[in-house]
Structures are given as C-alpha cells and as structure tokens.
Amino acid sequence: RQGIxxxxxxxxADEFQQxxxxxxxxxxxxxxESASAxxxxxxxxxxxxxxxxxxxxxxxxxxxxxxxxxxYYLSAEYLLGAxxxxxxxxxxxxxxxxxxxxxxxxxxxxxxDLDVEPGLGNGGLGRLAACLVDSLATxxxxxxxxxxxYDLGIFxxxxxxxxxxxxxxxxxFQGNPWEFxxxxxxxxxxxxxxxxxxxxxxxxxxxxxxxxxxxxxxxxLVPGYGTDTVNIVRLWSxxxxxxxxxxxxFSAGQxxxxxxxxxxxxxxxxxxxPDDSTELGRELRLKQQYFLVSCSLRDIIRRFxxxxxxxSEFADKTVIQLNDTHPTIAIPELMRLLVxxxxxxxxxxxxxxxxxFAYTCHTLLPEALETWPVRLIEKLLPRHLEIIYxxxxxxxxxxxxxxxxxxxxxxRMSIIQEEPERRVRMAHLAxxxxxxxxxxxxxxxxxxxxxxxxxxxxxxxxxxxxxTNGISPRRFIRIANPRLSDLITEGxxxxxxxxxxxxxxxxxxxxxxxxxxxRWQSIKRANKVALAxxxxxxxxxxxxxxxxxxxxxxxxxxHVVTLYQRIHANPAGDWVPRxxxxxxKAAPAYHAAKDLIQLIxxxxxxIAADPVAxxxxxxxxxxxxxxxxxxxxxxxxxxxxxxxxxxxxxxxxGNMKLALNGAVTIGTLDGANIEIRARVGEDNFFLFxxxxxEAAQARINGYQPRAFYEHDAELRAAxxxxxxxxFGDVGHRVASSLLxxxxxxxxxxxxxxxxxxxxxxEAWRDRDRWIRMSILNTAHSGFFSSDRTxxxxxxxxxxxxxxxxxxxx
Ligand SMILES: CCc1ccc([C@H](C)CC(=O)N[C@@H]2O[C@H](CO)[C@@H](O)[C@H](O)[C@H]2O)cc1
Numbered sequence: 001r002q003g004i005x006x007x008x009x010x011x012x013a014d015e016f017q018q019x020x021x022x023x024x025x026x027x028x029x030x031x032x033e034s035a036s037a038x039x040x041x042x043x044x045x046x047x048x049x050x051x052x053x054x055x056x057x058x059x060x061x062x063x064x065x066x067x068x069x070x071x072y073y074l075s076a077e078y079l080l081g082a083x084x085x086x087x088x089x090x091x092x093x094x095x096x097x098x099x100x101x102x103x104x105x106x107x108x109x110x111x112x113d114l115d116v117e118p119g120l121g122n123g124g125l126g127r128l129a130a131c132l133v134d135s136l137a138t139x140x141x142x143x144x145x146x147x148x149x150y151d152l153g154i155f156x157x158x159x160x161x162x163x164x165x166x167x168x169x170x171x172x173f174q175g176n177p178w179e180f181x182x183x184x185x186x187x188x189x190x191x192x193x194x195x196x197x198x199x200x201x202x203x204x205x206x207x208x209x210x211x212x213x214x215x216x217x218x219x220x221l222v223p224g225y226g227t228d229t230v231n232i233v234r235l236w237s238x239x240x241x242x243x244x245x246x247x248x249x250f251s252a253g254q255x256x257x258x259x260x261x262x263x264x265x266x267x268x269x270x271x272x273x274p275d276d277s278t279e280l281g282r283e284l285r286l287k288q289q290y291f292l293v294s295c296s297l298r299d300i301i302r303r304f305x306x307x308x309x310x311x312s313e314f315a316d317k318t319v320i321q322l323n324d325t326h327p328t329i330a331i332p333e334l335m336r337l338l339v340x341x342x343x344x345x346x347x348x349x350x351x352x353x354x355x356x357f358a359y360t361c362h363t364l365l366p367e368a369l370e371t372w373p374v375r376l377i378e379k380l381l382p383r384h385l386e387i388i389y390x391x392x393x394x395x396x397x398x399x400x401x402x403x404x405x406x407x408x409x410x411x412r413m414s415i416i417q418e419e420p421e422r423r424v425r426m427a428h429l430a431x432x433x434x435x436x437x438x439x440x441x442x443x444x445x446x447x448x449x450x451x452x453x454x455x456x457x458x459x460x461x462x463x464x465x466x467x468t469n470g471i472s473p474r475r476f477i478r479i480a481n482p483r484l485s486d487l488i489t490e491g492x493x494x495x496x497x498x499x500x501x502x503x504x505x506x507x508x509x510x511x512x513x514x515x516x517x518x519r520w521q522s523i524k525r526a527n528k529v530a531l532a533x534x535x536x537x538x539x540x541x542x543x544x545x546x547x548x549x550x551x552x553x554x555x556x557x558x559h560v561v562t563l564y565q566r567i568h569a570n571p572a573g574d575w576v577p578r579x580x581x582x583x584x585k586a587a588p589a590y591h592a593a594k595d596l597i598q599l600i601x602x603x604x605x606x607i608a609a610d611p612v613a614x615x616x617x618x619x620x621x622x623x624x625x626x627x628x629x630x631x632x633x634x635x636x637x638x639x640x641x642x643x644x645x646x647x648x649x650x651x652x653x654g655n656m657k658l659a660l661n662g663a664v665t666i667g668t669l670d671g672a673n674i675e676i677r678a679r680v681g682e683d684n685f686f687l688f689x690x691x692x693x694e695a696a697q698a699r700i701n702g703y704q705p706r707a708f709y710e711h712d713a714e715l716r717a718a719x720x721x722x723x724x725x726x727f728g729d730v731g732h733r734v735a736s737s738l739l740x741x742x743x744x745x746x747x748x749x750x751x752x753x754x755x756x757x758x759x760x761x762e763a764w765r766d767r768d769r770w771i772r773m774s775i776l777n778t779a780h781s782g783f784f785s786s787d788r789t790x791x792x793x794x795x796x797x798x799x800x801x802x803x804x805x806x807x808x809x
Contacts, residue, residue: 008808009051016096017103020047024104032104038174040106041114044097045084045177051091052221055805056230062805063142067307069316069800071143071793072300073133074330075323076292077126077272078147078233080220081627082115083178085479090223116176117628118220119153119169120235122276122585123546124653125362127627128440129323131472131653131786132793137224137231138474138499139790140802146296148288149179149218149235152271157585159623161605163598163730166274166588179235181218185302186239187295189213191287195383203339203346207383213265214239215295225474226499228805236295238268275587276546277368286329286372286380293330297337311344315355319798322359322434325370325426331357331433332387340383346390358797359430359437360467362650364447365550374422388424392416395432402459413455431456431463436797438465441651441672443692465796468675469651470789473501476657480631483523484661488778491516502782507775517771524662524774527635534579534618539764541578542658543641544625544633547586547593550648554734555746555753556580556641557600560607560619561718562754567613575616576761583625583633592737595730597621602727630654634661638770639760642667643753645744647692649673656784662774664763666756668749672784680780684773686763688756689749698748705742708750715750 010016024035024043035043088094088108098108121127129145136143155166190209198204216239219232240262250258267284268291304317322328331353338349363369377385392415403409415432417423431437431453439445445466449457457464478485478498489495491510497503510516528536543556560580567575582600586593604619622629640658642649642665649671659665659676666686667673677685690698709716721727723735738746764770782788794800 009054013096013099016047016093017100019050020044020100020104023047023050035104037106037110037114040101040104041084041111042175042177044101044111045087045115047100048084048087048091048093048097049178049221051093052087052223052230055223055228056221056232058228058808059230059805062803064307066142066803067317068142068803069798070300070303070318071136071141071798071800072296072318072320073129073136073143073145073323074293074296074320074327075126075129075145075147076289076326077121077323078118078129078133078145078235079121079123079126079627080118080130080233081127081475081631082112082117083220084112084115086475087178087221087223089474089479090225116171116174116178117626118171118176119626120147120150120272122154122272122274122587124651125276125324128362128469128653128786130627131470131475132790133222133231133233134225134472134474135470135786135790137222137229138227138787139794140224140227140229140804141790141794141798141800142803143231144300145222145231145233146292146299147233147235148269148272148292149237150269150272151237151266154272154585154626155274155588157624159597159601159621161598161601163601164586164594168271179218179220181216183216185217185299187215187217187236187298188241189215189238189291189294191290191380193382195386198340201343204343205340205383205386207336207340211264212241213268213291214241215291217295217299228807229803230805234296234299236269236292238266238291240265274585275589277363277365277548277550278587278590281372281376283376283380286376289326290329290333290381290384293327293333296327297330297333301337311338311342311348311352315352318356319800320357321793321798322357322430324360324362325430328359328370328426328430328433329381329384331429332381332384332391335387335391336383339387350391350394354433355435357430357434359434360440361427361430361437361444361448361453362440364444364452364648364650366452369452370426371417371423372426374416374424377424385424388415388429391429391432399459409455413459427453428456431460435463436465437463438467438797439650440467440469441675442466442468443647443669443674444650444671447647447692467789467792467797468672468784469653469656470784470786471653471656471660472786473498473660475627475631476634477660481523481527481635481661483526484520484635484778487516487519487523497782499787500782501785501787504779504782507779511772511775511779517768517775520662520775521767521771524636524638531632531636533581533620533622533633533636535577538577538579538618539638539761540636541580541639541641542633542637542663543581543643544583544630545652545654547584547590547596549592549596550744551644552744552746552749553582553584553596553600554738555643555749556582557596557603557722557734558715558718558746558750559754559757560603560617561721562714563617564603564607564610564613565714565717565721567616571612576764577616579618579620581633581637582619582621583629585625592733595733598730599722599727599734602730603722606727630657634658634663637661637663638764638774639663640665640667642670642673643689643749644668644670645746645749646670646690646695648744656781659777660781660784662778664760664770664773664777666753666760676781676784679783680777684776684780686756686760688752690745695745695748698745703742703745703748705745705747706739708747709739712751714754715747
C-alpha cells in the first residue's frame with residue numbers, strides 16, 4: 001500500500017479558503033449563505049484537523065517503519081481542554097483561518113466560543129495527563145494515551161448563595177469534530193463468570209465471563225509543537241454486543257427489558273466519577289477501570305504483534321505508565337493474557353509484566369489510596385483474583401526471605417488487607433508489579449519513601465524515583481496569555497522559549513529596563529480588564545483548585561473575614577484594595593467542601609453589599625472552573641494561593657501555571673511550592689507555616705485548635721463571625737469543625753499566614769518591587785515545563801528515544 005500519493009493540503013490563504021468551502025459544501029452539506037456559526041465552527045475544525053491528520057499519517061508511517069519502543073499512558077482521566085485554538089497554533093493556520101472565516105461572516109473568537117472542552121477529568125491528575133501527552137508529541141516520542149470516553153464528563157457547576165449544584169455535562173451532545181471513531185478496532189471485554197482449569201497446565205485457566213461488552217475506540221490527535229509528530233489519545237466507549245438486544249422481549253412489548261442489557265453495557269462509560277480524593281469503592285468504577293485496561297492492553301498487543309513475533313521483546317518495545325492506581329488491574333490482566341491466552345509460563349510472563357509497567361502515585365491522602373473488596377473482585381474478575389493471590393504469594397515469599405520471621409512486615413506489605421475486611425491494596429499491587437514508582441514532587445516522593453510506601457522502599461530502594469510535575473507552556477502561556485507571550489518573544493528575540501522554557505531566564509537581563517517593566521505591568525492590567533472580575537488596579541488574589549479541606553480554602557476565608565473586620569474597625573485606614581477570586585469544584589458527596597463553597601459565596605455577597613468594606617475588598621467566585629476558565633483567570637492573577645497543609649499536596653500544577661504567568665506565590669513548604677521557591681528565589685516567594693514534619697509532630701503532640709482560638713483575638717473574631725449565625729448553619733458547621741478537630745491545622749497556621757499577607761501588601765505597595773518579583777517568577781519557571789517532565793520520565797523510567805518524523809514543506 002506504500003506510496004499511494006496524498007494530494008498535499010494547500011498552505012496559501014486561497015488554498016485554505018478552498019478547503020474550508022469544500023468542507024462546508026461536501027462534509028457539512030450547507031452553503032455560505034445559510035452557514036450558521038456552528039456550521040462554520042465544525043467546518044473550520046475539520047479543515048484544521050485535516051492538516052494535522054496529514055501530519056498524523058506521516059507520523060504513523062515513521063513509527064511503523066522504525067518499530068520503536070512505545071510509551072503508553074494509561075489514565076482514567078484526561079483534561080484536554082478546548083481544541084480549536086490549540087490546533088490552530090500547532091498547525092500554524094491561525095492567520096489563514098481568521099481570514100477564511102471572515103469571508104463566511106464570522107470571527108475566529110465567535111467560533112472559539114463554540115469549541116467544546118472534553119471535561120474527562122477531575123483536576124490535577126487529569127490535566128497532567130493532557131500536558132504530558134502534549135510534551136510526548138513535542139519531544140517526538142512515539143506514544144499513545146489511553147482513556148475512557150465518558151459520555152458525561154465532570155459535572156457543570158452552578159454556584160448560588162445555596163452553594164454548589166451539579167448538572168450533567170453532556171459535552172459532545174452537538175458532536176465533537178476533533179475525534180475519529182474507529183469501530184473496526186473494537187475490543188471485547190468480559191466481566192463476572194467463573195474460571196475452569198486447563199488439563200495439563202496448572203498455571204493456566206479458562207475464564208468464562210458472565211457478561212460481554214464491546215469497547216469502541218475513538219481517537220483525538222495530539223500534535224507536537226514545532227515538530228511534525230502527531231500522536232493520539234485513544235478513548236474507549238462501551239457498546240452493547242449486537243446479541244444483547246432481546247428481540248423476543250421487545251416483540252412481547254417488554255421494551256425496557258429488551259434494551260436492559262444494552263443500557264447496562266453502555267453505562268460503563270456513561271459518566272466520570274467526580275471524586276478526586278476519596279475512593280467510594282463503587283462496582284461500576286472498578287468495571288470502568290477494567291474496561292479501560294482490557295481494551296487498551298489488547299490494542300497495545302495488536303500494535304506490538306504488527307511488527308514483532310517474540311514475546312521476550314514485548315517489554316523492550318513497550319512501557320506502560322499507570323496514572324495513579326486507577327488502571328492497576330492492568331498488571332494481573334497482562335498476566336492473564338500472557339499465561340492463559342498466549343500460553344507463556346508464569347515466570348516468563350511475570351518477568352515481562354514487571355518490566356513493562358511503571359506507576360506514578362499522585363496523592364498522600366490515605367483515603368485516596370484505592371482498596372477493592374476481595375468479594376467484589378472475586379465476583380467481577382474471578383480470574384484476576386486468582387492471579388493476584390499468586391503474585392502476592394510469590395511476593396511475600398521474597399519479603400520473608402529478605403526479612404525472615406517479620407510477620408508484622410508481611411501483614412503490612414501484603415497486597416491483601418485482612419482486617420477489618422479482606423481488600424486488595426491497589427497501591428501495593430502497583431509497586432510489586434512495576435519496574436519504577438515515582439512521586440510527583442521531591443517532597444512527595446520523599447514522604448512516599450518515608451511513610452505510605454516505606455516498607456517497599458526498604459525492600460526495593462532503587463525502584464523509587466521522583467519526577468516533578470510540569471505544565472504545557474503552549475496552553476498555559478502562549479494560548480492563555482498571548483499579550484505576555486508576545487512581549488517575552490520580543491524581549492528574548494524569538495519564540496524558541498516555547499520549546500525550551502529554561503530560556504525564560506533571559507528575561508532577568510531585561511528587568512532593569514523600565515519600559516519593559518511598564519509593559520509587563522500594563523499587560524497584567526489588560527489581562528485583568530479582560531477577566532473583568534474586579535477593579536483591575538486591585539491586588540488580584542487567586543485561589544483556583546478543587547475544593548478540599550487539605551488545600552485549606554477555609555484559611556483563605558478566615559483571612560477575608562479578618563480583612564473585612566479590620567476595615568470595619570478602621571474604615572479610613574490605608575487599605576490595599578484586593579479582589580479575592582475563588583474557583584473550583586467540590587466532589588458532590590464531599591459535604592464539608594460544599595459547605596465551604598456555600599459559606600464563601602455567602603460571605604462574598606455580604607461584603608459586596610457592605611458599603612464600608614466593598615470599596616477595598618471583593619470576593620468573586622466564577623462557577624464551573626475548568627481548563628478554559630483557568631486560561632482566562634491565570635494571566636490576570638497577581639497573587640497565587642498555595643496554602644495547603646505541608647505534606648498534603650503531592651505537587652500542585654496550578655502553582656506552576658500561575659508563577660509562569662508572573663503571579664507571586666504565597667504558600668507553604670508543600671509539594672512543588674518548595675521547588676518553585678528554590679528556583680524563583682526566597683525573596684520572590686511569600687513563605688509561611690509549619691513544614692511537613694512540624695505539622696506531623698503537632699498532631700502527635702496533641703494539637704489543640706481551641707488554644708490558638710483563645711490566644712489570638714483576630715482569629716477568635718473571625719471564627720466567631722463565621723459561627724455567629726450571620727452566615728447560617730453552614731457558617732456554624734465550618735466554625736465548629738475548625739474548633740473541633742481541625743484536621744488540617746488551619747488555626748495553627750493562621751497567624752503566620754496573616755503575617756505573610758502583611759508582607760504581600762507591603763511589597764504590593766512598592767509597585768516596582770512587585771513587578772520585579774513578577775518578572776523573576778516567570779523567568780525562573782522554565783524547569784516546570786512538562787517537556788522537562790517528559791524528558792525526565794524518558795531518561796529515567798521509560799528509557800525511550802525520539803523518532804523524528806520527516807518534515808515535508
Ligand atoms: C479514588 C478517587 C481518586 C480520584 C483521583 C485522585 C487523584 C490522584 C487526585 C489528584 O488529582 N491528585 C493531584 O494530582 C496532581 C498531578 O500529579 C498533583 O499535582 C496534585 O498535588 C494532586 O492532588 C485520587 C483519588
């Protein structure tokens with residue numbers, strides 16, 4: 001089939017216009033006269049997609065020819081963001097498109113507003129996956145991201161004074177021009193049923209599933225920036241097997257029953273679980289995880305066998321990164337496929353499996369570490385439980401050999417938790433069945449070795465690594481902040497910094513140039529005007545992230561209430577005008593987090609209606625925080641709130657995006673804050689609070705939140721105000737939880753936080769000093785590019801090399 005020539009897609013304005021019109025007529029089936037904005041958006045998307053698909057064809061050919069080592073990223077979540085602006089940038093067709101759609105009577109901005117954001121993730125983990133696949137392509141590394149194509153993504157959030165309400169997010173109800181359904185690559189997935197022995201081979205079993213569903217893939221193109229590589233993200237959606245429609249029931253008028261089977265099947269990829277820190281142990285969630293894993297492993301093996309026969313090369317040609325424990329069932333699934341279906345002997349299969357997988361842990365919260373009831377796995381995946389038992393038996397034999405007689409260690413390390421209920425510890429299985437385990441920031445990786453996984457670090461110290469997170473500079477400054485990007489490109493002489501972010505350090509040499517500083521400041525102000533959240537000359541103080549008590553939005557709220565009370569105590573004071581912007585969703589079942597959202601909304605409304613305070617203080621809370629809203633807020637931020645209790649935020653990535661866009665961080669020694677502070681300089685970071693070890697010690701020493709309440713008048717006044725009833729029961733609930741257990745030492749860090757905020761205001765008043773701090777934050781954020789993160793994974797975990805895709809003019 002080689003050599004069937006493809007007509008090249010034109011590069012001139014006319015040729016682009018022609019392609020746009022032909023897509024309007026032939027693929028959209030309408031005319032210029034009757035084209036709606038939707039028609040124009042779909043047509044433009046297809047025209048841009050074609051140019052990426054042309055590069056995709058060349059990429060696939062180059063990858064096929066070089067039979068490379070592949071990186072497969074298995075993730076239950078991807079927060080890819082809106083696609084049009086990104087694909088216009090990566091295909092270099094922005095100007096052509098602007099001209100072409102004008103002829104149809106539309107502006108690019110109009111059409112970008114119609115762009116869908118596939119909300120197939122909750123927060124940090126999902127967005128990191130998107131930044132990493134972007135950087136894998138930009139670094140020309142052959143890779144496929146595998147995920148689930150949820151029909152309903154993360155819920156749409158409505159915020160009223162009654163707090164958060166959730167609405168379903170049917171993100172693709174108008175279709176999605178950026179995906180390619182590939183029904184011919186369907187896979188079959190089994191559930192339930194039983195296993196039967198195979199005469200003559202004790203290792204092998206036949207699994208007889210009780211239920212079969214189909215996995216249909218559709219892929220989205222993942223172009224590299226400034227290179228011809230175009231990788232894909234392949235998302236699976238569950239379909240009922242033809243046989244599932246029960247015609248006899250239908251003709252008997254039992255319509256619901258007739259389609260019952262089909263509904264059950266399609267429910268598997270119906271909706272994303274909106275929890276990002278507490279495992280709920282729902283059967284459907286485990287079905288989703290196995291569905292993703294089974295489809296993806298079969299697709300990976302299909303691609304391997306296209307170019308390779310010998311299984312012993314599988315681990316040389318394949319590395320599979322597990323994005324947290326969510327896809328960990330992949331380990332026993334690969335064993336099942338190799339032993340039961342491809343008849344490899346156990347030890348050979350195990351050797352291949354361990355070498356193929358790597359595991360990234362994204363949390364330290366015990367409640368976020370998934371464990372599945374043995375009885376549930378036994379029911380849903382009977383063969384996998386058998387395999388897990390064998391893996392565990394061989395593993396504990398190794399532990400026993402290394403630590404003879406240490407029964408307690410055996411009990412602690414076992415993949416099976418025995419008490420109070422028999423459960424499978426997915427993190428333990430992930431560590432046992434992988435070649436490498438990494439945390440996502442230096443402190444996090446250190447704490448993993450010292451606490452949650454300490455026994456495993458004792459046994460396999462070399463297995464534990466750190467790879468500090470990163471973010472895509474294309475989306476989070478070039479697309480989000482074009483004004484600042486243009487100034488940086490002008491200052492540095494070209495835009496090569498977008499592929500080599502450490503070049504931003506060159507900005508330091510421009511800091512002495514007053515006109516450069518003025519332009520820097522006016523761009524920040526223009527971004528604030530565009531956001532229209534508050535007074536553009538006020539200090540824009542931003543806290544944008546999922547709501548969780550460990551992230552301590554409650555501490556920010558206490559600060560707001562104290563500012564409010566201070567202004568009331570001295571209305572004529574020389575107050576720094578401040579706009580406090582909150583944004584973020586709470587898991588629907590996480591009531592304490594939803595209380596915080598409601599309380600912040602109520603306090604914000606109270607301040608807005610208060611003639612004394614409102615001239616100086618404003619609380620804004622835009623609803624439905626997502627990637628697109630983040631791109632609007634981040635360029636307008638002056639102060640970045642990273643105030644989690646030290647030792648709780650694995651890394652954070654919002655902290656990196658905000659620093660890159662010139663916001664100065666106020667934060668604790670937690671996650672990647674530590675590495676940001678180390679690089680931007682201690683003078684350009686407002687540090688406060690207990691560090692991770694002091695925080696742990698405070699709890700051991702019997703932390704008494706009430707003591708802080710009694711010894712700090714302002715703290716007492718703020719908490720009393722919240723609990724006064726002025727803000728209803730929700731205020732009372734929040735106040736009493738802070739005075740009761742205060743799990744995340746909010747009161748212990750209050751005074752230090754207020755002192756740091758006083759330093760912020762002092763610095764803010766010195767505009768020149770603040771602008772210098774802002775420029776230095778951007779200048780020294782180069783390390784936090786996801787290109788560097790991918791380079792670290794590639795060098796230390798994936799051991800892969802780029803495969804260049806020949807450029808064709
Ligand atoms: C079982 C429910 C569940 C779902 C998602 C998760 C994720 C691991 C939560 C998450 O998004 N973690 C965040 O991952 C980011 C990327 O590494 C880090 O920067 C954040 O610090 C971490 O909270 C835990 C538990």
